[in-house]
Amino acid sequence: MTDRLAADTAMGAVTLRVADVDAMRDYYRDAVLLDVLAERAGEVALGRGATPVVILQHAPELRHASPRDAGLFHTAILFETREALAAAVYSVARRHPHSFTGSSDHLVSNAFYFTDPEGNGVELYWDRDRTEWSWAHGRIEMGTLFLDPNRFLQEHLTGKAMAEPRIGGASVGHVHLQVGNVESAREFYVNRLGFDTTAELAGSALFVSAGGYHHHMAMNTWNSSGAGRRAPALGLGRVEIEVPTADDVGALTERMRHFGIEARDDGRTVRFDDPWANEIAVTTTSD
Helix, strand or coil: CCCCCCCCCEEEEEEEEECCHHHHHHHHHHHCCCEEEEEECCEEEEEECCEEEEEEEECCCCCCCCCCCCEEEEEEEEECCHHHHHHHHHHHHHHCHHHEEEEEECCCEEEEEEECCCCCEEEEEEECCHHHCCEECCEECCCCEECCHHHHHHHHCCHHHHHCCCCCCEEEEEEEEECCCHHHHHHHHHHHCCCEEEEEECCCEEEEECCCCCCCEEEECCCCCCCCCCCCCCEEEEEEEEECCHHHHHHHHHHHHHCCCCCEECCCEEEEECCCCCEEEEEECCC
16 A cells, blocks of 8 residues: 555645625726636636636535634645736736735745635735755755735736736646644645655744645645634535546545544545544546
8 A cells, every 4th residue: 555645746726615696706807817617506616728726615504713813824726837827916916906925035936915895814925936846854945025016017917918818737836734733734634644754944844745836735824723623614525536446546545544534535536624624535537
C-alpha cells in the first residue's frame, strides 16, 4: 500500500455554501472573470473552459462562522500568464475596490489577495517556472516580498487583456485552510492523506504538496489556534483533490480506512472529513 499521493495530483473545485447565490455568482463571474459552467436551482459552478473552480451552493439557513473557527483561509486561483492575472486583478479591483487585502511576491509566485462578498478569502496568482524555484533539504524557498499592485498592472495589463479579459485557463492552484493545530494537520494531511511537507512557519503554518509543487494545500493557526470541529456554517463546503486513476482513489480509500477514518466511497470519489470537519473529496480525472 503506497503512502504518498500520485505525483500529478492536482486540486479540483472548491465548494462554498453561500447566503446570496446571485451576488456571489456575479462576483466570481463579473469580477474574478470566471465563466458559468452549469447552473441549476440552488447551485452554480464557475470556472474556465471545462475546468470548474468554484461551486456555489445556496444555504440561506446557515449563518457565518466566527473568524476564529476552522475553515477556509482562501481559495487560490491560478492563472496561466501574468497578463491573465493582471486582467483578473484589475477587474476585481475596479468592481470591488474595497475587497483588496494585499499582494506579495512569494518568490515562486505573484499573488493578490481579496475577500469575496461573504467574507471568503480569495487569492489570484501566477506561478514562476519551476526552474526558477529554489529548494533546500526538501523544503521550498518562499518569501513575502513587497509587490506593488499598480506597477504590476502597468507592466502586465495589456490592451488585449483589457479588450478580452478572459485570457487562457484558470484553475484552483491551492487551498489554504485555517485549523486548530498544526501538528494535527501534519498527522492528517501528510502522514495519512499522503502529501509531502514543502514548508513550515514556526509551528503556525504548514505547506504540503504532491509531485514537487510549492503547495497544493496549506494550514495555519493565525486566527484559529485551538479551534475544534466546525459546526455547519456558511463558507467552505468541500475541497476537491484530483488524482490520476481509480487505482489511486482505491489506494487512498484503503489507507484512510487503515487509519480508522470513515471513507465514503462510490468507486470514483472518496469523501472524508479532516479533524476540523472540513470535507475532502478525492476523485479521479480518468474516464
